Amino acid sequence: MARSLGVREKARAVAQTEKVKIMASILVIDDDASIAETLDLYLTEEGYSVRTALTGTDGLNKYVQEPSDVVILDIRLPDVDGFAVLEDLKEENENVKVIMITAFHDMETTINAMKGGAFDYIHKPVNVDELDLAIKKALKSLEMEKKIDGLLMEPSRSFRVGDIIGTGNEMREIFKTIGTVSQSRTTVLIHGESGTGKELIAKVIHNNTSPNEPFIAVNCSAIVETLLESELFGHEKGSFTGAVARKLGKFELARFGSVFLDEISEMSVNLQAKLLRVLQEMEFERVGGKDRVK
Structure with a gap:
C-alpha cells in the first residue's frame, strides 16, 4: 500500500511539474493599483503566472526582460500613451496577444486599438467572464500559430489541423490564414469550387473561436x-x-x-x-x- 501511494505521489508531482511547464504567463499593465492587484489575484487563482506593472515604461521593461503570452494593457497610463506601449510591444514581438482595457467607451478608441494590433478590447469595469474568454481565445490563437510555424519548418511532412489533412505550401498558407482570422470574431468569405472543403475550413475557424x-x-x-x-x-x-x-x-x-x-x-x-x-x-x-x- 505504501509503495502504491508513493507511485501516486510521484505521478502527482510529475503532473504538477507539467502544469508549471505549460502555465501561461500574463502581464498586467494598469496604473490603478487596485485593479492590477485584483486581476493578479484572480488570474493567479485561475492558474496563470502573473506579473503587474503600474506604468507603461515598467511594463515594457518587464516584457523585454521576460516576454509574456498575453498582455492586459490599460490605454490611459501616467507616463506614456497605451497605444504607444501597444506599438512597442508589437515591435518587440509581432505575435504578442494584447488585450486592451479602458474606462472610455468611444468608438474611435476601440477602432484605433484594433487597428494597432490589439487582440481584443474590453471596457471597465472589467467583466471577469469576458476577460477570461478573451484570454483563452488569445492562448488558443498562440497555440495555432505555433503549430503552423512548426509545419512551415517541415515542408515535406503532411500535417493535420482539425479534420483537414494536407501537405504543400498552398495548404500551409491556408492554415496560416485560418490562424489569422481565428483571432477575432469577424465575417469570413471562403471561396472555392464545389467539393474543395469550404465547410471543413469554416468548422476549423469556428472551433478556434467559439468551440462551445x-x-x-x-x-x-x-x-x-x-x-x-x-x-x-x-x-x-x-x-x-x-x-x-x-x-x-x-x-x-x-x-x-x-x-x-x-x-x-x-x-x-x-x-x-x-x-x-x-x-x-x-x-x-x-x-x-x-x-x-x-
Missing part, C-alpha cells in the same frame, strides 16, 4: 426562395399561411456561434441585401416582425 457555441450550416441552394428568409431570420406567428407559431431563424439559434452559408450566390438580390444588413449592423427582423433582434 453552435455551428449551423445552411445550403442556400437547397431551400426554396420563399422559405429561405424564414430559415435565416425566423418568423412571427401569423406572418404567412402556415406560420402557426413564432420560429427562430438560424442566426438567432447560432447566437454567439457561427453560421456557414453555402452557395450564397443562389440568394435573390433582395435577400442578399437583407443579409448585408446582418453583416454590417449585426441585427435583423423576423419575417412579419417589427422588433430588431441583435
Whole structure:
C-alpha cells in the first residue's frame, strides 16, 4: 500500500511539474493599483503566472526582460500613451496577444486599438467572464500559430489541423490564414469550387473561436426562395399561411456561434441585401416582425 501511494505521489508531482511547464504567463499593465492587484489575484487563482506593472515604461521593461503570452494593457497610463506601449510591444514581438482595457467607451478608441494590433478590447469595469474568454481565445490563437510555424519548418511532412489533412505550401498558407482570422470574431468569405472543403475550413475557424457555441450550416441552394428568409431570420406567428407559431431563424439559434452559408450566390438580390444588413449592423427582423433582434 505504501509503495502504491508513493507511485501516486510521484505521478502527482510529475503532473504538477507539467502544469508549471505549460502555465501561461500574463502581464498586467494598469496604473490603478487596485485593479492590477485584483486581476493578479484572480488570474493567479485561475492558474496563470502573473506579473503587474503600474506604468507603461515598467511594463515594457518587464516584457523585454521576460516576454509574456498575453498582455492586459490599460490605454490611459501616467507616463506614456497605451497605444504607444501597444506599438512597442508589437515591435518587440509581432505575435504578442494584447488585450486592451479602458474606462472610455468611444468608438474611435476601440477602432484605433484594433487597428494597432490589439487582440481584443474590453471596457471597465472589467467583466471577469469576458476577460477570461478573451484570454483563452488569445492562448488558443498562440497555440495555432505555433503549430503552423512548426509545419512551415517541415515542408515535406503532411500535417493535420482539425479534420483537414494536407501537405504543400498552398495548404500551409491556408492554415496560416485560418490562424489569422481565428483571432477575432469577424465575417469570413471562403471561396472555392464545389467539393474543395469550404465547410471543413469554416468548422476549423469556428472551433478556434467559439468551440462551445453552435455551428449551423445552411445550403442556400437547397431551400426554396420563399422559405429561405424564414430559415435565416425566423418568423412571427401569423406572418404567412402556415406560420402557426413564432420560429427562430438560424442566426438567432447560432447566437454567439457561427453560421456557414453555402452557395450564397443562389440568394435573390433582395435577400442578399437583407443579409448585408446582418453583416454590417449585426441585427435583423423576423419575417412579419417589427422588433430588431441583435
